[in-house]
Amino acid sequence: GENVEQHPSTLSVQEGDSAVIKCTYSDSASNYFPWYKQELGKRPQLIIDIRSNVGEKKDQRIAVTLNKTAKHFSLHITETQPEDSAVYFCAATSNDYKLSFGAGTTVTVRA
Amino acid sequence: DVKVTQSSRYLVKRTGEKVFLECVQDMDHENMFWYRQDPGLGLRLIYFSYDVKMKEKGDIPEGYSVSREKKERFSLILESASTNQTSMYLCASGGVANIQYFGAGTRLSVL
Numbered sequence: 429g430e431n432v433e434q435h436p437s438t439l440s441v442q443e444g445d446s447a448v449i450k451c452t453y454s455d456s457a458s459n460y461f462p463w464y465k466q467e468l469g470k471r472p473q474l475i476i477d478i479r480s481n482v483g484e485k486k487d488q489r490i491a492v493t494l495n496k497t498a499k500h501f502s503l504h505i506t507e508t509q510p511e512d513s514a515v516y517f518c519a520a521t522s523n524d525y526k527l528s529f530g531a532g533t534t535v536t537v538r539a
Numbered sequence: 540d541v542k543v544t545q546s547s548r549y550l551v552k553r554t555g556e557k558v559f560l561e562c563v564q565d566m567d568h569e570n571m572f573w574y575r576q577d578p579g580l581g582l583r584l585i586y587f588s589y590d591v592k593m594k595e596k597g598d599i600p601e602g603y604s605v606s607r608e609k610k611e612r613f614s615l616i617l618e619s620a621s622t623n624q625t626s627m628y629l630c631a632s633g634g635v636a637n638i639q640y641f642g643a644g645t646r647l648s649v650l
Contacts, residue, residue, distance in 0.1 A: 471629070523637075525589065
C-alpha cells in the first residue's frame with residue numbers, strides 16, 4: 429500500500445516568514461495529493477490539493493508543488509500569520525478514495 | 540455546507556465494554572471512513588465503506604468492526620474496549636474527486 433512520510437514534525441516560524449512542509453510517497457500510481465489543516469480542537473479541513481497532471485497550484489498565500497519523478501510534494505505558506513498555527517497533514521491516493529496520510533506537522537507562528 | 544456529525548465529543552468507557560461510535564453525513568456521499576488520530580502517528584484508517592452494507596478494512600482494523608445499514612450513517616464498534624483504544628476517532632465522508640469531509644471527532648477514554 430501507499431506510505432506517506434512527512435517532514436518536519438514540528439515547525440516554528442516568525443510571523444511574516446515562509447513555512448515549507450515536505451512529503452514523500454511510495455506508490456508511483458498515486459495521482460491525488462491533498463493537504464488538510466487542523467486547528468487546535470477542530471476537525472481537519474482541506475486547504476489545497478493537487479493532481480498529478482499539474483506541477484504547481486497556488487491559492488493566495490498557500491501553494492503546493494509536486495515532483496512525480498522524485499515522488500515528493502510540498503506545501504508552501506508565505507507571509508505566515510498567527511491563524512496559520514495548526515497541524516498540517518499531507519495525503520496521497522491512487523484513485524481508490526482511500527487517502528494515506530502523513531504523520532502531520534505542527535506549525536507554530538511566533539508573533 | 541457539508542455536515543458530518545459524530546454523536547459524541549467525549550466518551551469514557553470501561554475495559555471490556557462494547558462501544559458504539561456513530562457518524563451521520565448529509566451530503567449523500569458514497570464513501571465514509573473511520574480514522575484514529577494519535578500524536579505523532581497522523582490519521583490512520585480503521586475501516587471504510589463505499590456503499591451501503593459494503594466495508595473494507597483499512598490499515599488498523601484489529602479490535603474494531605463497522606456497520607453501514609443506511610447511506611448516511613456509518614458506525615464504528617469496539618466489541619470489547621481496551622485501554623490501547625483510548626484515542627481520538629474521526630469520521631469522514633467523501634464524494635467526488637476524493638475530497639473528504641471530517642466530523643468534529645470523538646475523544647474516547649477507556650479506563
